[in-house]
Amino acid sequence: MSFPQLQKFSIAAARRFSFVFYIEYSSTRTSLLPSLPEKYDFRNTNPSAQQMSSINKHEENPQITPFETPSNDDFFEKMLSAIPNCCWPNLSSSPKFSWDANLGHHTALKSRDRFCPAVDDPDATSVDCHLDEAALLDSASKLSDHQINGVDSSVPKSFLLQQQLLFSKGVGGGVGAEVFSGGYSGLLALPLSLANGDSVDSRLLDDRSKHGSAEALYNGIPGSLHGNGETFHHRKAGRLPVQNYETPTVTVQIQSHGGASPGGTGTVLQKQRVRARRGQATDPHSIAERLRRERIAERMKALQELVPNTSKTDKASMLDEIIDYVKFLQLQVKVLSMSRMGGAAVEAPLVADISSQVADAGWRRNAAQTAAVGANDNLSVAEHQVAKLMEEDMGSAMQYLQGKGLCLMPISLATAFSTTTTYCNPITDNPHHQSSSNGGTSGGGNNHNNPLLASNRETPASPSLSALTVQSSAVGKGEGGGADAHVNDSTYAPKPC
């Protein structure tokens, strides 16, 4: 995460959790803090400035130093000056230190590499420890008074910084999250702490109805930082680096980003301005819109499963596939209903119509896969049948073939197919073409039968095909008249056989 990003994150977190800090402290002070998990029970640890500083020493300074050291004093002064008389009673250095130290300790326990850089300036932090504590407490109180969010950056930079230092040390679960209301690199720990400290946070945030915000933060850490940073940014009266000022635009969004996550309600913190989560909105219309879009996407996925052999995930192309498939199925029903009756002559116009539709739909792939006609098994039987029918009436023969999903094809073409293709359907090939008058129709009929009813058998039935060829040639007299038409029509066919 780049530093500016960290910054934003930290600022947002600071905003969000500044009040948490306050609560935490107050409860600590008043010993009201209920059953905190042991790891979070920092109250008992023995504080010491040295401990604090030593802890701080672990954490790096690189990320913070550029900002902290030069501006720490300013930040603290600002914070102190900005803080009104708060309700932090009996702020003594030791309790503060203990608290901070404990927090820092705890955070350090769970410190991660990312956070290491956060607090690495022992000198800077230790020196300012007492100042920080007071400032933090004051700022926290101020924050609580000012609703923390975007009112005015009552949270001095140092305050946030301190929190970040403490937080970044290890993000000891919710405690870290609570404490860490700002900071820069330490904010990285925020997601960790948030993830870990759900229970703690909820307890601590209960009284402030911050639970939602904590959740929001958990859910929308990247965004929430901005939300916090927004208010923080306000406070930074020009003392902060320029980078901080970039956050407000983002923070604003993220503030509500976190707020919207709990349930899209948007109101996370008490008196916090409701802002839309990034990419989402909080008003009912957009929520309904979002739900609708999700429903549509879900149904598109279901449709994708229905349409065979589609690898498209794009919505537009998926719609194309769906449309083609529906057309294809309707076409199949039509052809199948025709296959049982009628003659070739009558079929011709209908078939021609179908062929044009098929040509336009370009439905080849699916046709090849779905139009499996179970003619493979009784191929020889069909052959005989076709031969018989052809002697009587070409139309009925065509009908029969169409019913089976087969077509007539010149032998030359069939042999070319059988030798070159990997998958094909055993197409009954018959060089015996109809008279020229029927040639067109039969060609047309063959045409759409090919794309429509090609079987999806993978193995080429070359042996059977050649047998067919031989047999057919024996039966009929090959005519080259319709060959051209067939060749042209065969272009519509799927993988030839």
Next chain:
Amino acid sequence: MNPHPSSCSNGRSIRTRFARRFLRALKKIGSKGSSSRPSPRDISWRCRRVKIAADASMASAVGPRRVWSRTMLNMLRSRSHACLHASRLGNSRRPGADRHAVGKRKRLVLKRKLPNRLGLNQVNQLRRLVPGGEAMDLDILLDETAHYIKCLATQVKVMRSIVDYCSA
């Protein structure tokens, strides 16, 4: 009945229902014409009848639960009424209807070449394809399309098996 209105997962039940109705209709149609060499007109009429029977039996097998089946049943009913009236006046109406449908398809094909913006073109096409899809929201339309596709596939399977059985 089908416990899953959103899916033909109980395709077996829909399949059997459809098969039964369709076979019944086919029997009726078969009994009407008996000449060995039916005239082309009769053949085309029979083809249409078969297709109508297929659609009607499918729609009635699905039941009025689905928008598309309801629309289809209404369409068929109105068409049959129109045909009845037409038959009284003469048998000139049916081919006209068919030609009209053909023309409609060609128009549909032409429109497809327009530039596609936000998939609106395709959505409109889909609306035209699915019966009753004109007045549906997109999500309902997609739902109906899914069910329609399932039932069409069932229809094709049944019809093909019938053809295979008859011709084998």
